[in-house]
Amino acid sequence: MQPQFIIAAPHSGAGKTTVTLALLRALQRRGLKAQPFKCGPDYLDPKHHTLAAARPSINLDRYMMSDAHVRRLYAYYSEDADVSITEGVMGLFDGARKMEGSSASLAAFLKIPVILVVNARAMAYSAAALLYGYKNFFPEITIAGVIFNFVNTPSHYRILEEAAADAGIPALGYLPEQKHLHIPSRHLGLHISSETDYNHIIDAAADHLEKHIQLEQLLQLTSREKPPAPAADNTPAGPLRIAVAQDEAFNFIYRENINALSRLGTVTYFSPLTTRQLPPADLLYFPGGYPELHLEALAANTPLLTALRQYQGKILAECGGMMYLGNSITDESGQTYPMAGLLPVSTSMQQKKLSLGYRQVHINDVLLKGHEFHYSQYTASPGLTSPHIRVLNARHEPVSSPVFHTGNILASYLHFYFGEDVEGMGRVMGF
Template identity: 70%
Template sequence: MKPQFLIAAPHSGAGKTTITLALLRALQRSGRRVQPFKCGPDYLDPQLHTIAAGQASINLDAWMMSETHLQELYQRYTSDAAISITEGVMGLFDGAHKMEGSSAALAALLRIPVILVVDARAMAYSAAALLYGYKHFFRDITLAGVIFNFVDAPSHYRILQEAAADVGVPVLGYLPERPDIRIPSRHLGLHTSAETDYDAIIDAAADHLSGHIDLELLLQQTLRPVSAAAPTQAVSTGRLKIAVAQDEAFHFIYPENITALKQLGDITYFSPLTAGALPNADLLYLPGGYPELHLPQLAGNTGLLQQLRQYKGRILAECGGMMYLGEQITDEKGEAWTMAGLLPVSTTMQPPRLSLGYREVHIGDVVLRGHEFHYSQYIKAPGTTQTDIRVLNSRQETVDSPVFHGPRILAGYMHFYWGDNIRGLSQLLGIDRG
């Protein structure tokens, strides 16, 4: 029996991320090995989880991943952990379509209890009705406790305690508001710049939480059996040489995608911002990130761009990586910067416009699932539409999103997930898996 639970909320903005980070750090400081997870496709929260816990955070996405793969991942990463904490996404029951892919669906699949974070700033005894609904709406999950956030007065907290007691939901504590422990925002997600001292913010959040939350009660309420870990995937002895871009411009990477790539060969990392030469590699992987924030440096690394134009191996590129392979990227001020020119597409940040959602791409008989999240827009060159490629959203509606597939390149705005579909990815890239 080990504590394991999912942090959820009725809606976004209730404080899930701050409380998750504070719990990870507070429990990690007590000498326990804490394994973080993130429900959904987000890249930014897991980076902060990793800082807080000292363990890589793993995405668990019930829309992009098969149930078998999800269960295997969870078992593998929880087997050596003393405590496992999963941060939910949006509201507890918000999914791609109704509850599909929601935090509640994940909690039910993995049979882990839910801790609900309630923004109580403008709420008193009405919390009873809210908690009653969340406790009884979906009987396949267990509401193991509630944390009331943004509560400044003990008298206010007493009313909330009475509300929770009347519907039989354990109260784990409350948190007064502390503006200094908020994570700075960038785009729709979290600030990832080295300028922010995340350790200091997370330490302060952990101190704050430890003074108001009954951690031992929380751990007792969330004890659950832990299944034995499934065997790990076999690692290749190195048929291919695979080079992965990783720096401030390109860092949106699902850890399990890298685990799957290791089946194909040996992996090295390089920085398109600073590298003087491309690595000797059979496959280049250019993930997403924030290339639009580093355009002078990317465009100024002309030697690397020239080598990329002459590169004869296979290339896999997602979102920011696809933008880097295009003709130009135009920044928010309207200045155009020359990129690699390997794809007949240009992208622009003028004006920024959000594209967000799950995606499913059909190329021949191969289907890959993933997620799209960007503020740039694309400009197609005439005659570049590939009619053999279909991109659908989670409701199986056609989406106008560029995907390029050729003998040696697979690229698109999608962040692909192939952690459980390395066979399909290999087929699209023309890689013989032996």
């Protein structure tokens, strides 16, 4: 038996991430192996989970992944853990289409209970109606308990505790608001200036949680039978040399993408900020990140830009990586910096506009899935996008997300997920 559960909420902004990080760190400090997961395509929360738990956090996404792949990942990474904690996405029932890919969908599929985090700052006994609705709306899930967030007095909590009891959901405690636990937001998600500062915040959040939450009761209520361990994959690695850009400018990477690439060959890393020459490689992988925050350093590394222009192998570039391969990037102030010039594309952080959503990309007979999340805008030479490529959203409607497939390069605003089907990506890339 193993405690395992999803941290969910009625809506975004209720405090799921802070509660998840605090739980992971509190359990880790007790000597328990707490395995983090993230429901959905987010690539930032898993970075935070990994720091809090000292174990890699894994995305579980029922839109980008098959059910068999989700089940295997959950079983594999939970196998040697004492506790498995999955952070939900948006509101409990919010998915790509209705509940598709939602936290509730994942909880029902994996048969694990839900711990609901409710922002009760401006709520009293009305919490009973909210909790009753969430408990009964979708009978295939079990809400094992509720944590009330932003509750500052014991008398307020007593009202909420009574509301939870009348709705038939155990109240596991409350968290008074602590402004010093707030994690600053950047345009692509939660951000903190340094790992040291972040560790202090996580430790403080864990201290705060242990004072107010009935942690032992939570673990007892969520104990379930462990999923059976999957069979080991003993496939020998292939011969490819793969170099992955990874530094402060490029670090939005799905862990399973790297594991998949390692089945094709040897994976090494380099930094477009500091590496002066490209490592020997048959494939260069530029994931997304924050190149717009490091434009001066990227533009100043002319030896690497020159080496890129002379490179003859394959290149896969996603979002920030695509921006880096273009002619230039313009920052918010209007200053333009030259980039690699491998694509006749220019991007700008001025007049920012959010582009967000799941995408499926049809390239000849191959289907690639991914997620788009960016604020920059682009201009490209007419006819650069390939006519044989179709891009659809989760509702199977055509969208104008650019996908550039030119010679040895596949570049897009999408963050592709190919942890399950690296062979499909290989067919598209020609390796």
